[in-house]
Amino acid sequence: MPSEIQGSCACGTIRFTLDGEVRNLVNCHCTKCRKLNGGAFSSYAVVRKADLRFGAGEATLSAYHLPSGFTKYFCRRCGAPIYNANPDFPAHRMVFLGALERPEEVAPKMNIFCSTMLDWAGEVAGLTSFPEAYTR
Numbered sequence: 355m356p357s358e359i360q361g362s363c364a365c366g367t368i369r370f371t372l373d374g375e376v377r378n379l380v381n382c383h384c385t386k387c388r389k390l391n392g393g394a395f396s397s398y399a400v401v402r403k404a405d406l407r408f409g410a411g412e413a414t415l416s417a418y419h420l421p422s423g424f425t426k427y428f429c430r431r432c433g434a435p436i437y438n439a440n441p442d443f444p445a446h447r448m449v450f451l452g453a454l455e456r457p458e459e460v461a462p463k464m465n466i467f468c469s470t471m472l473d474w475a476g477e478v479a480g481l482t483s484f485p486e487a488y489t490r
Contacts, residue, residue: 358371358372358373359371359372359376359399359454359455359456359459359460360372360454360455360456361436361449361453361454361455362453362455363411363414363428363429363431363432363434363436363453364429364432364433364434365429365431365432365434367410367411367414367429367431367432368408368410368411368412368414368415368429368434368436369408369409369410369411370406370407370408370409370436370449370453371406371407371409372399372401372405372406372407372449372454373405373407374401374402374404374405375401375402375405376399376400376401376460377400377401377402377446378399378400378463378464379397379398379399379400379451379460379461379462379463379464380397380398380400380448380462380463380464380465380466381395381396381397381462381464381465381466382395382396382397382398382448382465382466382467383395383465383466383467383468383470383471383472383475384466384467384470385470386420386422386424387467388472390418390420390426390435390438391435391450394472394474394475394478395465395471395472395475396450397450397451397452397462398438398448398449398450398451399448399449399451399454399460400443400446400447400448400449401446401447401449402445402446402447403444403445403446403447404445406437406447406449411429414429414430414431415427415428415429415430415436416428416429416430422441423440423441424438424439424440424441425438425439426438427439434452434453435450435452435453436449436450436453437449437450437453438450
């Protein structure tokens with residue numbers, strides 16, 4: 355795994371670096387993640403709060419605060435999610451793998467909240483697949 359990982363939002367306004375050790379890489383299958391991110395699950399790099407450094411656009415971050423205390427941070431221009439803050443782990447940030455410049459260099463090591471995993475989520479690798487978009 356690279357020692358320094360670069361990331362950005364979809365429009366490039368927000369740019370950040372992950373310094374130091376990635377503490378964990380997870381796929382989260384909780385209902386909150388599905389509602390907040392519109393997918394079957396969310397993939398995160400868990401890093402220390404101090405290891406998430408912004409090089410540009412930090413003022414463009416918007417926050418959505420859930421009643422449970424979780425906060426989702428995203429780009430107010432393009433809507434791309436950047437990271438979540440979990441009140442149970444205040445010294446850490448859950449950075450979306452999709453926000454990383456080279457997500458192929460890291461891979462989740464575990465699934466969490468499997469009790470709420472969608473029944474079909476574990477079967478995704480076995481679906482008919484195409485190298486690019488499906489065409490008729």
